[in-house]
Amino acid sequence: MKIWRNQDGVAHVAGDDLVDLFYGMGFVHARDRGLQMILMRILGQGRAGELLDSSDEILGIDTFFRRMNWHGHMDGQAAKLTPENRRICQAYCDGANAALSEKRPWELKLVGYAPEPWKIEDIVLLSRMMGYLTLAQSQGEMERLFVEMVQAGVSEDKLHELFPGILGGMDADLIRKVRLGERIVNPASLWNRAMPRMMASNNYAVSGKKTRSGKPILSTTPIWKSTGSPMSGAKWCS
Numbered sequence: 001m002k003i004w005r006n007q008d009g010v011a012h013v014a015g016d017d018l019v020d021l022f023y024g025m026g027f028v029h030a031r032d033r034g035l036q037m038i039l040m041r042i043l044g045q046g047r048a049g050e051l052l053d054s055s056d057e058i059l060g061i062d063t064f065f066r067r068m069n070w071h072g073h074m075d076g077q078a079a080k081l082t083p084e085n086r087r088i089c090q091a092y093c094d095g096a097n098a099a100l101s102e103k104r105p106w107e108l109k110l111v112g113y114a115p116e117p118w119k120i121e122d123i124v125l126l127s128r129m130m131g132y133l134t135l136a137q138s139q140g141e142m143e144r145l146f147v148e149m150v151q152a153g154v155s156e157d158k159l160h161e162l163f164p165g166i167l168g169g170m171d172a173d174l175i176r177k178v179r180l181g182e183r184i185v186n187p188a189s190l191w192n193r194a195m196p197r198m199m200a201s202n203n204y205a206v207s208g209k210k211t212r213s214g215k216p217i218l219s220t221t222p223i224w225k226s227t228g229s230p231m232s233g234a235k236w237c238s
Contacts, residue, residue: 001014001015001016001024002015002024003028011028019087019088022091022092023094024095025095026093026095026098026099026118027095027096027098028099029096031103034096034103034104034105035105035108037118038105043061043129044126046066047062048061049062068132070125074124075121077124078124086120089120089123090120092123093117097117097118100115146159146175149162150176151175151178156170156172203218204219205219206219
C-alpha cells in the first residue's frame with residue numbers, strides 16, 4: 001500500500017486489494033479530518049458534555065443527539081455486515097487508528113482528551129448522522145428551489161419532470177406569495193443558466209475513455225443518493 005500527495009496536497013492511495021485501499025483511506029481521513037471524525041463521534045454518542053464541556057448549551061446538544069438515538073443498536077447493525085464488508089471496514093478502522101496514534105489532533109491535546117480507538121460501530125454511527133443531516137439540509141434547499149421555480153414562472157410540465165409524482169394538489173398562487181429570506185438563484189440571473197449552482201460536494205466527471213459507451217459521464221455527489229433528491233444521479237453527455 002502506498003500513499004502520496006500531488007502538488008495540490010490531494011492524497012492518492014494505491015494498493016493490491018480493497019483491504020489495502022481502505023486502510024489507506026482510513027489513514028488519510030484521520031490525518032486530514034481526524035478532529036472532525038472524533039467530534040462527530042462524540043456528538044453522535046451524546047457525550048460532548050462528558051468529554052469536552054459541561055455548559056448548558058453543550059448539554060442541550062447532547063440531549064438532542066441522545067433523543068435521536070443514532071448511537072442505539074449499532075452492534076446489531078454492524079453484525080449484519082458480510083465477512084468481506086467487515087474485513088474492509090476493519091481495514092479502514094486500522095488505518096484511521098494508525099494515523100491517530102501517530103499524531104493526535106492538537107485541539108484534543110489542549111482539552112486533554114485522548115480519543116478511543118476507531119471501531120466499525122463508529123462507521124455505522126457517522127453513516128446514520130450523515131444520512132439524516134444531508135437529508136434535512138437538501139430537503140430544505142430543494143423546497144426553496146421549488147418555490148423559486150414557481151415564482152420565476154417555470155412551467156408545470158417542467159416542474160413535474162423535475163419532481164415526479166409529488167406535486168399533487170400544488171397551489172401555485174399560494175406559493176407565489178411565499179417570501180424567501182434567502183434565495184438559491186440570484187434573481188438577476190433571470191434563470192438563464194441551465195442549472196443554478198447549489199452547495200454540494202464530490203461532484204465528478206469520468207472520461208469517455210473509461211466508460212463502456214465511450215461517452216463521458218457527469219455525476220452529482222454520491223451524498224445525494226441518501227437524500228432521495230430528484231436531482232441525484234449521473235448525466236451521460238452526448
